[in-house]
Amino acid sequence: EVQLVESGGGLVQPGESLRLSCEASGFTFRDYNMIWVRQAPGKGLEWVSYISSYSSAKNYADSVKGRFTISRDNAKNSLYLQVNSLRAEDTAVYYCARYGRTWSFDYWGQGTLVTVSS
Amino acid sequence: QSALTQPPSASGSPGQSVTISCTGTSSDVGTYDYVSWYQQHPGKAPKVMIYEVSKRPSGVPDRFSGSKSGNTASLTVSGLQAEDEADYYCSSYAGSNILVFGTGTKVTVL
Numbered sequence: 001e002v003q004l005v006e007s008g009g010g011l012v013q014p015g016e017s018l019r020l021s022c023e024a025s026g027f028t029f030r031d032y033n034m035i036w037v038r039q040a041p042g043k044g045l046e047w048v049s050y051i052s053s054y055s056s057a058k059n060y061a062d063s064v065k066g067r068f069t070i071s072r073d074n075a076k077n078s079l080y081l082q083v084n085s086l087r088a089e090d091t092a093v094y095y096c097a098r099y100g101r102t103w104s105f106d107y108w109g110q111g112t113l114v115t116v117s118s
Numbered sequence: 119q120s121a122l123t124q125p126p127s128a129s130g131s132p133g134q135s136v137t138i139s140c141t142g143t144s145s146d147v148g149t150y151d152y153v154s155w156y157q158q159h160p161g162k163a164p165k166v167m168i169y170e171v172s173k174r175p176s177g178v179p180d181r182f183s184g185s186k187s188g189n190t191a192s193l194t195v196s197g198l199q200a201e202d203e204a205d206y207y208c209s210s211y212a213g214s215n216i217l218v219f220g221t222g223t224k225v226t227v228l
Contacts, residue, residue, distance in 0.1 A: 035217065037164075044121070044222040045156070045164065045207050050215045059215040062119050095163060103211035104154035104169035111163060 002026040002107045004096050009112035016086055016116075022079040022096030022109055030054070030074035033099035036081050038092035039111075048094070049081065064090075086116045122147065122208055122220035129226040130198045138223045140191040140208035146218055148189040152211035155184055155193045159204045167206075168193060195225070203227045 008020040022034070036048040049060045049070040058070055069082040079096050093111035100106025123141040130136040140147065140155075147153055153171045156164035166175055168184035171191060181196045191210070195202050208220035 037219075044205075045158075045209075045219040046121075047209070047217040047219055050217065052215075057215055061216075097164075100166065100175075101169045101173075103150075103152040103209070103217060104166050105164075106166055106175065108163035108165075 002098070004098065004107055004109035006094065006096055006109040006112035009094065009114045011115045011117065012086055013118050014087060014116055017082070017084045018086070018114060020081040020083065020094055020112055020114070022081075024077045024079065024098070027098070029072075029077040034072065034079045035097050035099065035105060036070065036079075037095045037097055037105075037108075038090075038114075039095070040089075040092040043092075046092075051079070083114065086114070088116050090114060091116050119212070119216060119218055122210060122218055124206075124208060124220040124223045126221070127224045127226065129228055130195075131228045132198055132200065134198050135194055135196045136198060136225060137192055137194045138206055138208075138225070140193070140210075140220045142189050142191075142210055142218070144189060146210040146212040147186065147191055149213070150211045151186065153184070153186055153191040154209045155182075156207045156209065157202075157204045158207065164207065198227050200227050 003025045005023045035050045051070045067085045071080045095111045097105035098107040155168040158164045171186045172184040
């Protein structure tokens with residue numbers, strides 16, 4: 001069974017940092033591209049970042065470029081998102097998702113909540 | 119990286135059909151046949167219902183169908199059922215490893 005489990009969220013103050021993790025199981029992680037998507041409370045989905053299977057390609061939404069860094073460790077079946085210089089508007093549930101077909105995502109984690117507040 | 123435009127809400131009675139539009143630009147929906155649709159129930163993760171404009175993953179009922187014309191994609195849910203009440207989001211590839219989501223549509227089954 002494919003599973004994606006996010007962790008690392010929490011309550012932080014503006015300007016602080018967090019490292020979000022997504023542990024994958026039930027499939028060959030190194031064969032799949034992955035993304036992070038976030039959803040602010042009561043709001044819609046927002047794509048955050050993309051990473052290819054062997055990390056050769058990465059990209060970020062303009063809203064997080066320069067502050068967030070995506071990475072992965074295929075040996076540990078894990079995806080990461082380093083989030084720095086956090087702002088109130090970064091408050092959201094952060095989901096990791098597996099690239100299934102051409103730019104559609106077939107498995108999603110349950111999300112981890114990041115709250116940025118003073 | 120502007121969000122694709124969807125109507126905020128749509129509704130229909132059980133058994134009826136509802137169609138949701140998703141309007142982008144010539145840089146995303148209009149160029150790539152990589153439009154997907156996701157269903158999200160409250161407090162749950164999104165679930166892919168349609169990929170590559172009109173293809174259904176295994177297990178998704180054939181009541182769900184997708185299409186595209188120009189810069190606008192559409193999702194039609196036929197034979198509405200109570201469990202179809204949810205938020206629906208479109209997404210499109212926008213080139214250069216960038217994905218864009220729609221603004222979301224809340225579907226209500228009357």
